[in-house]
Amino acid sequence: MTVDTGVLDRLAERLDTAQHTVTGTEQLSEPLTPADAYRIQEAVIARRLARGERPAGLKLGFTSEAKREQMGVSEVIVGRLTDAMRFPDGGEVPLARFIHPRVEPEVAYRVARDVAPGDDELPVDAVAPALEIIDSRYRNFRFSLPDVIADNASSAGFVVGPWLPLGVDVGDLSVRLVVNGDTVETGSTSAILGHPERALPTLLKIARREGMPLRAGDVILAGGATSAAPFPPGRVDVHIADLGTVSVEGTDR
Ligand code: OOG
Ligand code: MG
Numbered sequence: 035m036t037v038d039t040g041v042l043d044r045l046a047e048r049l050d051t052a053q054h055t056v057t058g059t060e061q062l063s064e065p066l067t068p069a070d071a072y073r074i075q076e077a078v079i080a081r082r083l084a085r086g087e088r089p090a091g092l093k094l095g096f097t098s099e100a101k102r103e104q105m106g107v108s109e110v111i112v113g114r115l116t117d118a119m120r121f122p123d124g125g126e127v128p129l130a131r132f133i134h135p136r137v138e139p140e141v142a143y144r145v146a147r148d149v150a151p152g153d154d155e156l157p158v159d160a161v162a163p164a165l166e167i168i169d170s171r172y173r174n175f176r177f178s179l180p181d182v183i184a185d186n187a188s189s190a191g192f193v194v195g196p197w198l199p200l201g202v203d204v205g206d207l208s209v210r211l212v213v214n215g216d217t218v219e220t221g222s223t224s225a226i227l228g229h230p231e232r233a234l235p236t237l238l239k240i241a242r243r244e245g246m247p248l249r250a251g252d253v254i255l256a257g258g259a260t261s262a263a264p265f266p267p268g269r270v271d272v273h274i275a276d277l278g279t280v281s282v283e284g285t286d287r
Contacts, residue, residue, distance in 0.1 A: 037070045046077035049185055052171035053078075058133050061172050061181050068109075071183035072244045078186055079114045087116040090253055091145070092246060093166065094233050095187040097257030098225040101138070104261040107179050110227075112240045113187025115253060121167075121193050123280050127265075128287045132169040132190055135265040135284075138258035139209045139272040140164040141223055141230040142194045149238070149248040156234040156248065160197035161204055163274040165211075165282065166255055167191030168262055194253055195272075195280030205229040207275040209259045214268040219260035223274065230256040 037045075045062055052059040066074070083089070095111040096102045121127050129135060142164035146157040169190035170177060182188060204223050211219040223230050233256035241248055271281045 037064060037066060042070070042074055042077060045184060046074050046081065049074070049078050049171050050081045056131060056133055058173040059171055061177055062184060066180035066184065068180055068183055071180035074184035075114065075186050078184070079116070082116055082118070087118045089114065089247075089249070090117045090120055091115040091255070092237060092241060092248065092252065093187060093189060093192070093255035094237055094257040095182070097227045097233055097236070098259055100221065100225055100261045101258045105182070107182060109179055110236055110240070111179070111183050111187050112237060112244065112246065113189040114246065115189060115192060115255070119189060119191045121191055121282055123193055123195050123282070125282060127167065127191060127282050127284050129265065129267060129284045130287050132167065133171065134175055135167050135169045135190060136262035137211065137213070137265045137270050138166050138168065138262040139211045139219070139260055139274065140166045140192070140258055141204055141226060141256045141274070141277070143234065143254040143256065144197060145248050145250060145252040145254065147250045156238040158234060158254065159200065161200060161202065161277065162197045163195040163272055163277040163280045164255060165193045165270060165272045165280050166258065167265060192253065192255060193280050193282050195278050198277065202276050204231070204277065207277060210273040211260060211263060212271040212273065213263055213266065218263040221260040223259055225259045226256050233257060
């Protein structure tokens with residue numbers, strides 16, 4: 035099944051409007067393949083770039099069983115990040131921009147140089163503790179696999195902690211998500227495909243297939259290590275052993 039450009043544009047417009055008017059929309063009822071859904075995602079992002087946002091990297095979704103189970107989706111997916119989604123470590127996140135935001139602990143990698151078509155590895159030069167803010171544009175945070183791909187993998191915001199040079203083995207580090215002082219999720223970085231580094235070849239393959247460029251300095255989010263938790267007003271901290279802490283403050287505005 036392949037949707038024509040008119041349908042694709044209409045669905046992209048609907049998701050884009052849901053995002054910037056902060057209003058949940060119905061799930062997509064058209065029969066879409068994952069390939070169709072990635073074309074919708076590209077068209078949604080094209081609208082954001084046309085408003086002046088800049089590409090900032092890519093994220094993986096559903097690389098951990100905890101996330102697949104929480105959302106009922108069984109395949110690894112990719113979404114696109116822009117500079118408007120980035121919030122500084124220790125900074126504020128205006129929650130009024132989101133429909134029903136959730137937070138989750140992530141491991142971030144930094145792309146070392148522009149990736150060329152012949153590269154057989156994704157070159158990265160740093161790793162960091164990170165947190166992701168996800169916000170489905172669908173009502174009740176419910177979706178099918180094509181729905182969530184089209185909705186840019188629920189991407190809404192991300193925060194990267196201090197970059198560390200590669201060398202720390204991030205394969206099995208304890209992870210803690212703390213919301214307003216309460217530990218709401220604990221886990222290990224091994225939940226991410228067995229080792230977060232495995233996110234890199236997985237990402238390269240999907241990015242190639244879907245024609246997503248990867249450039250020097252891009253941020254890669256390897257995927258949530260635990261289930262996501264609601265993001266209420268107040269402070270969120272993600273602690274990852276040996277990597278460090280990343281924090282933000284959600285505000286009512
Ligand atoms: C989709 C995004 C999944 C992850 O880290 O697995 C994701 C969602 O859960 O709404 O970001
Ligand atoms: Mg995530």
